[in-house]
Amino acid sequence: MTDIDKTAEPADTPAAGAEAIKAIPVRHYGRYVAAVIAIALLVAIIYAFGQGKINWNAVPDYFFDDRIMTGVSKTLLLTVLSMLIGIVGGILLAVMRLSKNPVTSSIAWFYIWFFRGTPVLVQLFLWFNLGLVFEYINLMPFYKDYWSNFMTPLLTALLGLGLNEAAYMAEICRAGLLAVDEGQTEAAHALGMSHSRTLRRVVIPQAMRVIVPPTGNEVINMLKTTSLVAAVQYPELFRYAQDIGQNSGAPVEMYFLAAAWYLIMTSVLSVGQYYIERYYARGSSRQLPPTPWQKVKANMLSLGRPKGAVGA
Amino acid sequence: MTDKLSKTQDTPVEGTVPMVKAQGVHKSFGHVEVLKGIDLEVKPGEVFCLIGPSGSGKSTFLRCINHLEKINAGRLYVDGELVGYRQQGDKLYELRDREVAMKRRDIGMVFQRFNLFPHMTALENVMEAPVQVKGANRSQAKERAMQLLERVGLADRAGHYPSQLSGGQQQRVAIARALAMEPKLMLFDEPTSALDPELVGDVLDVMRDLAESGMTMVVVTHEMGFAREVGDSLVFMDDGVVVESGHPRDVLTSPQHERTQSFLSKVL
Secondary structure, three states, X not given: OHHHHHHHOOOOOOOOOOOOOOOOOOOOXXXXXXXXXXXXXXXXXXXXXXXXXXXXXXXXXXXXXXXXXHHHHHHHHHHHHHHHHHHHHHHXXXXXXXXXXXXXXXXHHHHHHHHHHOOXXXXXXXXXXXXXXXXXXXXXXXXXXXXXXXXXXXXXXXXXXXXXXXXHHHHHHHHHHHHOOHHHHHHHHHOOOOHHHHHHHHHHHHHHHHHHHHHHHHHHHHHHHHHHHHHHOOOOHHHHHHHHHHHHOOHXXXXXXXXXXXXXXXXXXXXXXXXXXXXXXXXXXXXXXXXXXXXXXXXXXXXXXXXXXOOO | OHHHOOOOOOOOOOOOOOXXXXXXXXXXXXXXXXXXXXXXXXXXXXXXXXXXOOOOOHHXXXXXXXXXXXXXXXXXXXXXXXXXXXEEOOEEEXXXXXXXXXXXXXXXXXOOOOOOOOOOOHHHHHHHHHHHOOOOOHHHHHHHHHHHHHHOOOHHXXXXXXHHOOHHXXXXXXXXXXXXXXXXXXXXXXXXXXXXXXXXXXXXXXXXXXXXXXXEEEEEOOOHHHHHHHOOEEEEEEOOEXXXXXXXHHHHHXXXXXXXXXXXXXXX
């Protein structure tokens, strides 16, 4: 792990032979004032919440309640499945938009135009009520039923969230594919690689570096957006929290509880995103930055050493 | 040293099928005509240098040879076969993506901007095409790739990513990558133009070594010293046409054409 040594090295060790400068640093009084004001405001806000009419004890009481846990797992399920639909659909749409075939590229354009241009909540309601247009669903030999029976709340939620997400993912994927230098494609072609192999082995791995960070954002966004599906009768974390709140007479407390759970989940996702980004950054910079864990280890090592005694 | 690569003829052989043959090759980008009828022949085992001012069409011509650019008129043959098309009777059929890729396997290309795959180490760059395109066994491909890296003097950098290598080192890896497909023809598109002057020598050494092993090479270059020492034929291009051709020594020391004279007086 050579990268640890680099960061552990103190930045301002005086050069050997030269006399180190000892000067009185400039005092930034403005910074002290700003810090005091900020802390005072923070304390005031915490105090306000603490003495308000909120029964904080209700939060830990229900934190691991069965219904909340079911809600959490359903929220995660919705996030994962609709992101899957979004990513697969997005890649497909991006390839369609970049294709030389004017029909497929304009269809993709139209799709993105529609699904990005209307609110998800409206789309969810549209899917839910599409029974007015299609009375039956008829997949000839396999399946036949009334639309309202077929369109369960879960399916409505998945289609609503997933198809909307596909439009955003399409733009992210397209930007990623376009960001790869054309010389890369040429070099791969010159080596005798076919079009699809070039895409798979050379272009997509490099496009990922551009695609992953915004996709991470999309996942986190999706996790929060799932709270909208309460509107189409699919119960998830927010809906369960609301129900418990109404039954137990602690509605606001349950909102705080839901917020805490959303924060926990998004925080875990952010950590995952960090490591995926790191993986796709290989080769793009000379030295990968140390992971937080490596930083902690490096700091612990350097703490053991007396200050200024670091020679190497 | 030389036997690792020598699978082609040692000396140019007269009377055989030319490695590259161009007959009245035209190429336009939109309304701009870049190549205005190029006729030339590259013999097997020859080092063929293309020189000329920028914008003269020499790089474009090079890119036509492996069909990175489509020609608009004329005929272009590599090893006796038409590039990019199939002729049946008097009709030309465009080749499919897969067929074009098949033909490119035998033609190595080295770019001005190296174009190494940045997400792969030097070794992986060299192994990529044999494994992916030829379906070579991984361990054999690795062994062969190490030999090639050793040949270009970079065996100790096998595990480095391109961003950790200097320009000269990257270009030498790029040459090894092209050689890994065991091509019968190598195209060099200004291989030293993007390099610091002190790094040019290493790359030229590798190319000189390759020429001695009998590889057929078409080299677009501004390195007149290299052309004179290593080249077997030289063509001076300007404004999309071949102005003058002959043995490098003759063309470079006693150019006949006025345009060649004025160009050489500026670069030499």
